[in-house]
Amino acid sequence: MKVCKFGGTSMATAESIRQIETIIQSDSQRKYVVVSAPGKRFKGDTKVTDLLYAANAEKEQFGIAGDSIEEIRERFVALANELNLELDMDCYIDKVEEGINCAKTADFAASRGEYLAAILLAEKLGYRFIDAADIIKFKVDGTFDADSTNDLVKELKSIATGIVIPGFYGSLPDNTIKTFSRGGSDITGAIIARGVGATVYENWTDVNGFMITDPTIVKDSKQMEVLSYEELRELSYMGASVLHPDSIFPIKEDGIPINIRNTFEPENKGTLIIADTSEYPKASVVTGIAGRKGNTTISLKKAMMNSELGFGRRVLSVLERYGISFEHMPTGIDTMSIVITEKGLNGIEQAVINDIKNKVAPDNIEVIHSLALIAVVGHGMANQMGTAAKIFAALYEAGINVRMIDQGSSEMNIIIGVEEKDYENAIKAIYYAFFG
Numbered sequence: 466m467k468v469c470k471f472g473g474t475s476m477a478t479a480e481s482i483r484q485i486e487t488i489i490q491s492d493s494q495r496k497y498v499v500v501s502a503p504g505k506r507f508k509g510d511t512k513v514t515d516l517l518y519a520a521n522a523e524k525e526q527f528g529i530a531g532d533s534i535e536e537i538r539e540r541f542v543a544l545a546n547e548l549n550l551e552l553d554m555d556c557y558i559d560k561v562e563e564g565i566n567c568a569k570t571a572d573f574a575a576s577r578g579e580y581l582a583a584i585l586l587a588e589k590l591g592y593r594f595i596d597a598a599d600i601i602k603f604k605v606d607g608t609f610d611a612d613s614t615n616d617l618v619k620e621l622k623s624i625a626t627g628i629v630i631p632g633f634y635g636s637l638p639d640n641t642i643k644t645f646s647r648g649g650s651d652i653t654g655a656i657i658a659r660g661v662g663a664t665v666y667e668n669w670t671d672v673n674g675f676m677i678t679d680p681t682i683v684k685d686s687k688q689m690e691v692l693s694y695e696e697l698r699e700l701s702y703m704g705a706s707v708l709h710p711d712s713i714f715p716i717k718e719d720g721i722p723i724n725i726r727n728t729f730e731p732e733n734k735g736t737l738i739i740a741d742t743s744e745y746p747k748a749s750v751v752t753g754i755a756g757r758k759g760n761t762t763i764s765l766k767k768a769m770m771n772s773e774l775g776f777g778r779r780v781l782s783v784l785e786r787y788g789i790s791f792e793h794m795p796t797g798i799d800t801m802s803i804v805i806t807e808k809g810l811n812g813i814e815q816a817v818i819n820d821i822k823n824k825v826a827p828d829n830i831e832v833i834h835s836l837a838l839i840a841v842v843g844h845g846m847a848n849q850m851g852t853a854a855k856i857f858a859a860l861y862e863a864g865i866n867v868r869m870i871d872q873g874s875s876e877m878n879i880i881i882g883v884e885e886k887d888y889e890n891a892i893k894a895i896y897y898a899f900f901g
């Protein structure tokens with residue numbers, strides 16, 4: 466049996482929902498469907514999930530959700546009408562509105578996009594709706610409860626009909642709703658795939674699979690035929706937003722393949738993500754290139770740092786106290802740089818710097834803002850002679866100044882820091898150096 470997750474764009478219009486129906490009907494193995502909230506219909510449109518967060522913010526500010534709920538209502542009512550469904554969408558939206566207004570949480574509000582989308586799609590497909598709150602479980606501390614969830618998901622196998630499950634959320638032991646982080650419907654799909662023992666986890670989106678690099682930067686980026694779980698994790702964590710980086714954890718142990726597919730071009734085979742890709746021929750030692758803006762580097766210098774016992778620990782204890790996790794930490798003999806997302810330092814930067822100064826008395830401390838990180842990823846890549854030379858020659862020729870280099874210990878990535886203004890050009894330069 467196959468688990469199929471359809472993303473926000475696939476759920477955005479009546480036409481795309483009909484397309485989902487065609488895909489489901491074309492293969493009787495497609496029995497388990499996980500669905501996202503309707504996404505953007507056109508450039509500049511707002512995702513339903515964002516409207517729901519806005520509705521919750523309206524409730525918090527004015528005591529009652531306003532315009533955003535009406536926008537959501539219009540979208541769902543229009544979908545149900547255009548698809549000729551006999552669903553009282555107004556009544557469902559009234560209940561959602563009531564829930565948001567009676568002081569439920571932001572997570573509750575955000576989850577309702579997937580909830581409504583699944584009810585609608587189940588009706589369209591003639592499949593059974595199963596609420597994610599009943600099968601996806603979190604522990605009291607808010608972490609995902611894999612064991613309880615897996616036991617509950619296994620029970621779905623006894624249901625004879627097809628099933629539609631909302632992505633993105635589950636419930637805490639007291640039955641309140643808890644969501645994964647943004648893009649989390651991908652994780653729900655993986656959890657269901659594991660629980661029901663799927664032969665494949667199909668992740669249907671709006672591109673022909675995983676591109677070697679972000680197609681919004683390199684328009685003609687080639688498509689990957691395969692990539693490994695590990696490569697996927699590196700690339701998606703570093704910004705290749707096509708799949709949530711945590712999606713591999715539920716399915717890794719059982720080796721269930723993920724197949725990224727395009728709802729709008731179902732004949733394309735997409736990209737296959739598996740544990741071991743060594744049997745597939747590789748066009749290049751580089752599998753993919755991803756990146757993201759919005760990073761800050763704190764660079765410390767201190768003579769004899771290398772022999773000062775506990776230096777690193779004291780610096781990191783400051784980050785821990787402020788609840789900051791770091792992205793990278795390249796070090797030299799007397800230097801140490803810590804790369805942190807700008808979001809992580811928001812509003813506390815000066816306090817963190819002062820605290821570090823107090824703790825380790827560096828000779829010099831410098832903060833570099835607006836750093837973009839780029840990850841060049843591929844198994845065994847860092848071992849292959851000439852790979853780094855090719856990357857840096859390409860950046861040099863493009864006139865791009867490299868601010869940071871970090872070769873991860875995994876031998877499968879090289880991370881490069883450049884100024885944000887150079888980000889897109891750096892991605893292009895590296896892409897064409899290997900795939901031009």
Ligand code: ADP
Pocket residue numbers: 471472473474475501504648669670671672674675676677678679680681704705706707708
């Ligand atoms: P969904 O709503 O289906 O979950 P997402 O918007 O989360 O879809 O992910 C698909 C988008 O990811 C694509 O439209 C594309 O703009 C973006 N993307 C970023 N990097 C890549 C990449 N390397 N390959 C494919 N798509 C990418």
Ligand code: ASP
Pocket residue numbers: 472473501502512514515578632633646647648649650651
């Ligand atoms: N709808 C949620 C989001 O926008 C989850 C998802 O689409 O996977 O983040």
Ligand code: MG
Pocket residue numbers: 472648651706707708709
């Ligand atoms: Mg997504």
